[in-house]
Amino acid sequence: MVERDKSHDDELVRWANYVKENPEKWKAKLKPFLDSQIIIARRFRKENLTY
Amino acid sequence: MEKFENSNRIVSDRTILDDFVEQFCSIINKHCNYIVCSGFVAISHGRARGTEDIDMIVDKLNMEEFLRLHRDLINGGFVCIQSEYPEKIFDDYLNRGISVRYVWKDDGFFPPEMEIKFPKDELDEEQIGGRTILPLTKLNIYFASIESNIAFKEEYLGSQKDIEDAKHLRIIYKDKFSEAKVNKIKEEIIKYRKNG
Numbered sequence: 711m712v713e714r715d716k717s718h719d720d721e722l723v724r725w726a727n728y729v730k731e732n733p734e735k736w737k738a739k740l741k742p743f744l745d746s747q748i749i750i751a752r753r754f755r756k757e758n759l760t761y
Numbered sequence: 762m763e764k765f766e767n768s769n770r771i772v773s774d775r776t777i778l779d780d781f782v783e784q785f786c787s788i789i790n791k792h793c794n795y796i797v798c799s800g801f802v803a804i805s806h807g808r809a810r811g812t813e814d815i816d817m818i819v820d821k822l823n824m825e826e827f828l829r830l831h832r833d834l835i836n837g838g839f840v841c842i843q844s845e846y847p848e849k850i851f852d853d854y855l856n857r858g859i860s861v862r863y864v865w866k867d868d869g870f871f872p873p874e875m876e877i878k879f880p881k882d883e884l885d886e887e888q889i890g891g892r893t894i895l896p897l898t899k900l901n902i903y904f905a906s907i908e909s910n911i912a913f914k915e916e917y918l919g920s921q922k923d924i925e926d927a928k929h930l931r932i933i934y935k936d937k938f939s940e941a942k943v944n945k946i947k948e949e950i951i952k953y954r955k956n957g
Contacts, residue, residue, distance in 0.1 A: 714921065722925055722928060722929065723928075723932065725807070725809055725929075726807070726808075726928070726929045726932035726933060727932060729806065729807030729933060730932060730933050730935075733897065736807045737774040737776075737807070737899075738774045740776075740807060740809060741774050741775075741776050743809065743811075744776045744777070744778060744804070744811070745776055745777050747811040747812075747813070748777045748778070748813065748872055748873055749777075751813060751871070751872050752871040752872060755869065755871055755872075756868075756869060756871065759869070
């Protein structure tokens with residue numbers, strides 16, 4: 711397994727600590743990221759895939 | 762679900778995945794015990810990564826019980842990607858240890874997906890037995906325990922993504938979970954999954 715560089719791990723820890731210390735704030739910051747993946751995936755598949 | 766794309770008004774912090782998983786679990790809960798496990802556990806605790814599917818293990822049902830569950834899922838607005846025939850879903854997939862995927866009914870099979878399967882062994886049954894609601898998620902659904910999720914990700918799944926998920930959960934639950942339980946589950950994973 712290729713190890714990712716230290717900055718990646720630093721960011722993982724920084725964000726996890728933010729979530730832990732800001733239980734009422736983190737969700738609003740993450741929601742656009744989480745929702746956009748679903749919305750874009752649905753749009754792409756509807757436009758490009760046939761079932 | 763165009764309603765998500767056309768709305769300019771944010772009414773809450775709930776995500777599409779939150780709505781999907783709670784709708785689905787509310788139906789499952791009427792029929793059997795279940796756990797949500799793996800990636801969505803980390804994501805619902807704030808892990809910043811994507812997923813299109815949510816993993817669920819449900820009690821092993823017989824055909825009649827599954828037919829009733831499937832009918833409720835259909836009436837609740839879900840469809841199964843693998844087949845529209847519940848007998849086929851049961852015989853060709855679930856009863857053979859193969860998972861199936863349900864999505865919201867639409868003009869195709871689009872994410873998010875719920876991947877459900879029956880317990881593979883005693884280890885999965887123990888996970889269901891130890892199911893818990895995790896208040897930090899603010900979701901009214903049952904999860905596998907934090908110890909179980911950490912153990913599976915570190916000892917069994919083991920990809921970069923899984924190791925990072927486990928690290929995230931370890932930070933969120935620092936001093937609030939049992940390392941001894943994690944190690945005990947890891948020993949069972951070795952017994953049942955690696956040496957079994």
